[in-house]
Amino acid sequence: MHLIFVYGPPAAGKYTVSRRVSELTGLPLFHNHLVVDAVAAVFPFGTENFMRLREQFWMDMFEAAAAEDKSLIFTFQPENSVDPNFPNRVRETVEKAGGTVTFVHLHLSQAGQLKRIANEDRSKFGKLRNVEILKANLDQFEASTKAMPPADLTIETEKMSAYEAAELIVETITPA
Numbered sequence: 414m415h416l417i418f419v420y421g422p423p424a425a426g427k428y429t430v431s432r433r434v435s436e437l438t439g440l441p442l443f444h445n446h447l448v449v450d451a452v453a454a455v456f457p458f459g460t461e462n463f464m465r466l467r468e469q470f471w472m473d474m475f476e477a478a479a480a481e482d483k484s485l486i487f488t489f490q491p492e493n494s495v496d497p498n499f500p501n502r503v504r505e506t507v508e509k510a511g512g513t514v515t516f517v518h519l520h521l522s523q524a525g526q527l528k529r530i531a532n533e534d535r536s537k538f539g540k541l542r543n544v545e546i547l548k549a550n551l552d553q554f555e556a557s558t559k560a561m562p563p564a565d566l567t568i569e570t571e572k573m574s575a576y577e578a579a580e581l582i583v584e585t586i587t588p589a
Contacts, residue, residue: 414478414479414481414482414483414484414507414510414511414512414513415484415512415513415514415515415586416475416478416479416484416485416486416487416503416507416512416513416514416515417431417434417440417484417485417486417487417515417517417582417586418487418489418500418503418514418515418516418517419431419434419486419487419488419489419517419519419582420488420489420490420491420500420516420517420518420519420558420561421490421518421519421520421521421558421570422490422520422521422558423490424521424528425519425520425521425570426519426521426570426575426578427488427489427490427519428444428446428488429575430519430568430570430575430578430579430582431444431486431488431579433575433576433578433579433580434486434579434582434583435486436579437579437580437583438486438583440484440485440486441483441485441486442485442486442488443474443485443486443487443488444487444488445471445487445488445489445490446488448467448470448471448474449467451470452466452467452470458494459494463494464494464495467495468495468496468499471487471499471503472502472503472506475487475503475506475507476506476510479506479507479509479510479511479512480510482510482511482512484512487503491558491560491561497560500516500561500562501562504562515565515566515585515586516561516562516563516564516565516566517564517565517566517567517568517582518558518561518564518566518567518568519567519568519570519578520567520568520569520570521569521570521571522571565585566581566582566585568581568582
């Protein structure tokens, strides 16, 4: 099992890039908002039950995929409502089953985040689109990203298209 763990700040292109990686590789995309939106339908974001159920669903998915040797792509935005040890627990779960995790960091400057945050395409999922909320949380998002395990690949998404970023990921993770 190979887990491609794509992370970065709001509006960095995690979904767009990962969707293209999925198209290029045939790997399923487990986009974090699938779970976030499902749990938020019942429990408000940031509440105890929201955080517990979101993480439980994520971990159950990784455990089941690892047990069946099913590779996948996961998108993730580090932030304060997620246990800082979550990425390491994911890696431990996958590696315990004989799999590997590739951490891909999509980086976007704060100015870039502010420019992209209100884009209409972000409304498909319950993504953050409010500039004022983003401004109030920029430092928290940056600190949470710095707490991630070291990236196997970092991509500056302001310097290349989503398709170019996806192709770089596929070239990097595909054995020669």
